[in-house]
Amino acid sequence: MDCRISQLQTSxxxxxxxxxxxxxTLRQQAREYADYNLFTHLLTEQELEFYLTRLESTDPNSLPLWGIPFVIKDNIDLEGIPTTAACKEFAYMPKQSATVVQLLIDAGAIPLAKTNMDQFATGLVGTRSPYGVCHNAFDFDMISGGSSSGSAVALSLGLCSFSLGTDTAGSGRVPAAFNNLIGLKPSKGLLSTSGVVPAVRSQDVVSIFALNAQDAYTVFDTAAQPDSTDDFSRTEITLTPPAWPTKPVIGIPDKNSLIFNDDAKAEANFIETIKTLKTLGFEIKEIDFQPWLETAKLLYGGAWVAERYAAIESFFEANESVLDPTVGNIIAGARNLSAVDAYKGSYALQKAQNETQSIWKTVDCLLTPTTPTIFSIEEIESDPIGLNSILGTYTNFMNLLDYAAVAMPTGFRADQMPTGITLFAPAGSDRKLLQLTDELHAHFVDVAGAKKTPLPTANSSLFQTPDTIPLAVVGAHLTDFPLNTQLTERGAQLLKTTQTAPKYRFFELAGGPILKPGLVKDDSKGSSIEVEVWAMPKQHLGSFLALIPSPLGLGKVELIEGDQVVGFICEPYGIEGATEITETGGWRNWMQQKNPPK
Structure with missing residues (x-):
């Protein structure tokens, strides 16, 4: 069954x-995978009836996720279905769904099951559950990754269209890498955690597993809503990550910072991945990655373990003996932590934030292996904590440093196990990272999951920032020109470099001190002029308009592609005494002619 969102919508x-x-069909297929230990609860026909009846009274085009099946990690509430967090003694019956689940149901999605997980979301392996070890979709003897194990494997085996996990230390990315999936770890606060059993509450996010970046984007676009019931909720519009050029500069760990745990197969795939990116025209910069690697150690080696204890303190004290031994040992370690340790941890994190901040002046996003290697279930059982720590090498620091991240498959190792990389950037970069993933994904694999689901054709126009308008600029607001900061400081993001329709004359206006262009429409004598189109947050358009001096203003500018966007135009009187520069084709060319390189 091809469960891609667009494919189901067409059917x-x-x-x-x-x-x-x-x-x-999906319930029948799910029963065939009983030995994979994917679910803590598969919804019955009676429990599904409410959702199906509701959809049958509406039109398929009426809701963005109409009839789209999904599964839910069992630390996220679904009304009327027990939440266990993979601990049967902890189970409770929620009276309402988690905010993110309800938003998806309201959009027409159908919840099929609650999925198995590492107990209390403590682990990256998928083996720490009383419901059984969750097995990898490609090799039954290999780990699935965790803690969102069942959510990833169920999707990889074709039992849903997307799935929800949570991600504190890598739980939404490690299983994606091991099962040939896209794993979106959103910026903290963009998806509500209200109705989610906390792991490390200040660092938790709800994550999205999908077969491709377009499906992940559709789910994210539906679920990324502010929530007054979540104290950590925030909106995209408040996050202003750096603007990207058309081809972002990608940073990677230098050779001294790359860790593969002596796994030659994983190292070979990563080297080939970087070669492919260079072939595609991306600039790759090697950086000293030690500050990030040191920050990763804070999540389990510092005071944040105390948050795991705080999340279930009363239950833990009364039921410690029933917990998975590894999970219990990790959480119990918080008893030895003090307020002094918490302050030391916060100081260490502040130092790390300062040390890593400067990198964003030289690169647009960073890329690492999602994990250094993969282990068998038998290997994990022999060293559950040590090997788990290795898996978190490139994931544990993400939420501490407030990044958005997307795990993307990059093919198969020599042993035919899937592997991949993670792209990440400052909070608020979610949509840009998904757009980049959509562009890159098919250059490395042509199918998703374990059932060889085809990938869609890349579609850059899908990935638009919400509550923005396209704004065309032609002069001093272009990238690397004096007034470009008036765009970036308002959170505007570059969408593309293009040209106007061949209907405009172009002038350098008289006056200064900053040279200004004038764009005037002239159907008979006009030409195409280079422009940049930026996504400008609507809430900042007014303050931007107030900075524009007469005779310039904003109006409709027709692009060569045929669409019209808001852009700079010049009143006709403004070209008196101006120098016509139409033949140069754009402001950048004109400035180079005026100031040729020495």
């Missing part, structure tokens, strides 16, 4: 498929 619209038929 529903044609009448070829109904949600009821789909759910029946």
């Amino acid at each position: 529903y619209e044609s009448g070829e498929l109904t949600p009821r038929k789909l759910v029946a």
Whole structure:
């Protein structure tokens, strides 16, 4: 069954498929994978009836996720279905769904199951659960990754269209790498954690597993809503990551910072990945990655372990003996931590934030292996804490340093196990990272998951920042020109470099001190002029407009592609005494002619 969102939507619209038929098929297939230990609860026909009946009374085009099946990690509440966090003694019956789950249901999605996980989201392996070890979709003897193990494997085996996990230390990325999936770790606060059993509450995020970046984007776009019931909730519009050029500069760890745990197969794949990116025209910069690697140690080696204890303190004290031994030992370690340790940890993190901040002046995003290697279930059982720590080498620092991240498959190792890389950038970069992933994904693999689901054709126009308008600039606001900061300081992001329709004359206006261009529409004598199109947050458009001096203003500018966007225009009187520069084709060319390089 091809469960890509677009594919199901097409089948529903044609009448070829109904949600009821789909759910029946998926429930039957799920039972065939019982020995994989994917679920803590597979919804019954009676429990699904409410969702199916509701959809049957509406039109398939009426909701963005109409009839789209998904599964939910069992530390996220679904109304009327027990939440266990993979601890049967902890189980409770939620009276309402977690905010993020309810948003998806309201959009038409169908919850199929609660999924197995490392107990209390403590682990990157998928083996720490009373519901059994969760097995890898490609090799039954290998770990699935965790803690969002069942969510990833169920998707990889074709049992849903997307799935929800949580990600504190890598739980939404490690299983994605091991099961040939996209794993989006959103910026903290963009997806509500209200109705989620905390692991490290100040660092937790709800993550999204998808077959491709377009599906991940559709789910993210639906679920990324502010929530007044979540004290850590924040909105995208408040986050202003640096603007990217059309081809972002990518930073990677230098040779001294690359760790593969002597896994030659993983190292070979990473080297080939970097070669491919260079072939595609990306600038790659090697950096000293030690500050990030040191920060990763803070999550389990510092006072943040105390948050795991705080999340379940009363239950833990009364039921410590029933916990998975490894999970219990990790959480119990918090008893030896003090307020002094917490302050020391916060100081260490502040230092790390300062040390790593400057890198964003030289690169647009960073890229690492998602994990150094992969282990068998048997290997993990022999050293559950030590090997788990290795898996978190490139994931544990992400939330501490407030990054958005996307895990992306980059092919298969020599032993045919999937592997991949993670792209990350400052908070608020979620959509840009997904767009970049959409552009790159098919250069490394042509199918998703373990059922060889085809990848869609890349579609850059899908990934738009919400509550923005496209704004065309032609002069001093261009990238690397004096007034560009008026855009970037308002959170504007570069969408593309293009040209106007061949209907404009272009002038250098008289006056100064900053030279200004004038764009005037002239159907008979006009030409195409180079422009940059930026996504400007609507809330900042007014303050930007106030900075524009007469005779310039904002109006509609027609692009060569045929669409019209808001852009700089010049009143006709403004070209009196101006120098016509139409033949140069744009401001950048004109400035180079005026100031040729010595």
